[in-house]
Amino acid sequence: MVLENEAIFLVDLLAIFAVYLIVNLSLNMEFGYTGIPNFGKVLAVGAGAFVAASVPGRIFAAMAGVEGDYVLDNLAIVSQVNAWLVDNTGIGFAVFFLTLGIAAAVGGGLGILTSYPAIRMRGDYLAITLLAFGESIRIIGNNFTPLVGGTLGVQLPDPLSFLPDEIRFSVATLGLVLIAAAVFVFSEKMIRSPLGRLLRAVRDNEVAAESLGKDTARIRMKVIMISAALAAVGGALYAFYVGGAIAFAYDRASWTFWPFLMILIGGLANNKGVLFGTLIFVTVRKLIIFFKDSFEGLVPFDIIWLDFLLLGVILLVILQYRPQGLVVEKPTATVGGGTGRAGKSRGGAGRRLFNLLFR
Amino acid sequence: MAIDPIFSDAVIFASLLSLLSIGLTLTYLTTRVPNFAHASFATIGVYMALVATHIWGVTPYASIPVAFVVSGLVAVSLYVFILKPLIRKGASQAILMIATLAFDLILIAGLNIFADFVVQTFRIASREFTLRSYDAELAGLPMIVFVAPAAIAVLSLTLYIVLKKTKFGIAMRAATENRDLSETVGINVNRIYVVSWMLGGGLAGVAGSLMALWFQGDPNLGPLMIPSIFAASIAGGFLSIYGAIAGGLLLGLTEVLGTRFLAGEFGSWLIAYRPLIPLVFIVATLMLAPRGMAGINWSGLGRRMRRHGSGE
Numbered sequence: 202m203v204l205e206n207e208a209i210f211l212v213d214l215l216a217i218f219a220v221y222l223i224v225n226l227s228l229n230m231e232f233g234y235t236g237i238p239n240f241g242k243v244l245a246v247g248a249g250a251f252v253a254a255s256v257p258g259r260i261f262a263a264m265a266g267v268e269g270d271y272v273l274d275n276l277a278i279v280s281q282v283n284a285w286l287v288d289n290t291g292i293g294f295a296v297f298f299l300t301l302g303i304a305a306a307v308g309g310g311l312g313i314l315t316s317y318p319a320i321r322m323r324g325d326y327l328a329i330t331l332l333a334f335g336e337s338i339r340i341i342g343n344n345f346t347p348l349v350g351g352t353l354g355v356q357l358p359d360p361l362s363f364l365p366d367e368i369r370f371s372v373a374t375l376g377l378v379l380i381a382a383a384v385f386v387f388s389e390k391m392i393r394s395p396l397g398r399l400l401r402a403v404r405d406n407e408v409a410a411e412s413l414g415k416d417t418a419r420i421r422m423k424v425i426m427i428s429a430a431l432a433a434v435g436g437a438l439y440a441f442y443v444g445g446a447i448a449f450a451y452d453r454a455s456w457t458f459w460p461f462l463m464i465l466i467g468g469l470a471n472n473k474g475v476l477f478g479t480l481i482f483v484t485v486r487k488l489i490i491f492f493k494d495s496f497e498g499l500v501p502f503d504i505i506w507l508d509f510l511l512l513g514v515i516l517l518v519i520l521q522y523r524p525q526g527l528v529v530e531k532p533t534a535t536v537g538g539g540t541g542r543a544g545k546s547r548g549g550a551g552r553r554l555f556n557l558l559f560r
Numbered sequence: 561m562a563i564d565p566i567f568s569d570a571v572i573f574a575s576l577l578s579l580l581s582i583g584l585t586l587t588y589l590t591t592r593v594p595n596f597a598h599a600s601f602a603t604i605g606v607y608m609a610l611v612a613t614h615i616w617g618v619t620p621y622a623s624i625p626v627a628f629v630v631s632g633l634v635a636v637s638l639y640v641f642i643l644k645p646l647i648r649k650g651a652s653q654a655i656l657m658i659a660t661l662a663f664d665l666i667l668i669a670g671l672n673i674f675a676d677f678v679v680q681t682f683r684i685a686s687r688e689f690t691l692r693s694y695d696a697e698l699a700g701l702p703m704i705v706f707v708a709p710a711a712i713a714v715l716s717l718t719l720y721i722v723l724k725k726t727k728f729g730i731a732m733r734a735a736t737e738n739r740d741l742s743e744t745v746g747i748n749v750n751r752i753y754v755v756s757w758m759l760g761g762g763l764a765g766v767a768g769s770l771m772a773l774w775f776q777g778d779p780n781l782g783p784l785m786i787p788s789i790f791a792a793s794i795a796g797g798f799l800s801i802y803g804a805i806a807g808g809l810l811l812g813l814t815e816v817l818g819t820r821f822l823a824g825e826f827g828s829w830l831i832a833y834r835p836l837i838p839l840v841f842i843v844a845t846l847m848l849a850p851r852g853m854a855g856i857n858w859s860g861l862g863r864r865m866r867r868h869g870s871g872e
Binding site for chain 2: 232236238240318319322324325326328329330332333334336337340341343344452453454458461462465501502503506507509510512513514516517520521524
């Protein structure tokens with residue numbers, strides 16, 4: 202069975218949705234719940250992707266006894282490794298999950314290192330520091346060739362090589378969606394725990410939290426560590442899914458700006474909102490790319506810039522007129538407890554309509 | 561007389577970085593929002609220089625006033641139409657920062673569209689172009705080597721006189737120190753903020769049009785320059801214009817000469833990692849002197865060291 206065009210479109214949409222959902226949930230944990238303006242989200246995502254690009258391929262090559270320089274002979278090595286993986290599915294999966302673990306560790310470590318200098322400073326200093334570090338990931342990836350092959354990029358081995366071509370993408374997508382669902386559940390559990398309430402206390406009133414003996418800088422750092430680890434897993438999964446990694450793909454627009462846009466569309470501090478925001482954004486963008494060719498030639502410039510322009514304007518409009526997003530933050534239920542009903546009652550007809558439709 | 565071009569490079573880069581840091585500090589002083597779109601204001605200046613040289617057929621220096629006005633107006637529109645309404649609605653600083661990031665994205669998209677348009681309409685290179693050959697010569701060196709530091713010297717003198725001696729400058733300092741109090745004594749704070757944004761954006765535009773004479777122009781310069789500009793401003797304390805000048809000069813010289821020195825010691829592969837120097841600068845500033853050079857008690861430091869020396 203060969204996938205139809207529409208089905209390919211849908212499967213790809215779901216996969217990208219799952220990757221962005223992981224990244225956005227981690228950003229929501231930082232920005233929505235704890236109020237950390239992490240403008241260097243791309244750092245953790247890129248780090249995860251770079252780990253996936255450099256580590257598993259070399260492990261497989263060493264195990265399969267494939268000789269050669271991993272970056273220079275990348276194509277040949279990866280195709281030999283993929284052939285070897287057909288008969289070594291178990292090892293393939295073990296190394297795949299090991300890679301995710303390494304990516305999480307590297308991402309978390311980088312999160313701590315890059316936030317440490319500014320963690321006790323005012324929010325804007327932390328934001329600037331993280332943004333500056335975020336810009337560095339591309340420079341390192343572009344120039345340190347053993348990592349992702351510099352400006353040429355590298356291919357990744359596919360642990361699903363044993364599957365026939367027709368169903369491989371669908372299975373990969375299913376796996377991505379399952380992992381994203383697990384991250385969603387983890388994030389929900391975490392914010393409903395005492396730690397989650399503490400995060401909001403740090404966000405809403407730092408002085409009050411400190412007066413109760415909470416070390417707010419330490420808590421912020423912990424959150425940055427956890428969410429950087431999650432984002433790195435998202436980055437590694439993305440690299441595995443697209444089957445390759447190249448440094449310039451990890452830019453500020455794709456992995457910092459768009460995640461912010463998605464969580465702001467959906468509503469801050471609200472995982473359900475993140476779900477909607479991500480779905481809307483990914484679908485709209487996918488449609489834009491899908492129909493891009495039909496616009497070609499109508500305007501005297503590359504259509505991609507119109508897309509940037511549009512997204513920038515959309516974000517500014519949301520900030521001005523609907524800063525709370527589509528789904529408004531409400532008091533969260535504790536684990537096993539009921540929902541608090543005495544929430545803020547912002548929004549009028551739109552919110553009632555929303556309640557009617559979705560609850 | 562042969563001068564190593566690396567020194568021209570260092571002088572020009574340091575001067576332009578100072579110019580950009582002054583602009584960033586001016587806008588930060590008023591609204592307390594780190595403006596992430598600041599570097600793209602300079603990119604607008606770069607394109608004004610391209611337009612002046614190739615389309616109007618005049619010297620690139622003629623683009624300076626145009627760049628000042630265009631970039632200044634873009635900066636004012638960011639303040640008036642986007643930041644001011646958000647501030648009035650009580651948006652947090654983080655939301656304001658996101659708004660400047662969004663504005664930056666719009667500017668970058670606009671500049672790219674403009675670059676595509678220029679290529680198609682006038683058939684001239686509008687990406688990775690340089691205007692070096694259109695510069696005049698002075699004492700065997702390109703004029704920009706003298707113009708860039710002179711611009712900084714003139715500007716710091718002017719700013720000093722304006723801020724210390726004129727009624728407007730004093731009102732401006734008052735408005736940035738204490739908004740409410742200035743309003744009660746009858747200062748039109750809003751007008752002062754608008755002027756600051758005009759000046760801040762305008763200076764970035766000037767820096768951009770000068771930049772085109774030495775460095776490669778590209779619509780995506782902004783994201784490349786942002787870490788340097790912020791590192792220089794943070795090193796200067798972020799709230800002091802003179803600190804911004806000092807921070808810009810220090811970081812500019814360190815970036816160019818430091819990279820050269822390290823490349824000489826360890827090999828030329830290091831040159832590609834030059835963009836990491838601003839990061840080291842930010843980290844060092846935050847760890848050692850978080851309030852920047854303007855926050856260090858220099859005279860106290862000198863006294864302490866002298867006392868220490870004589871006491872031992």
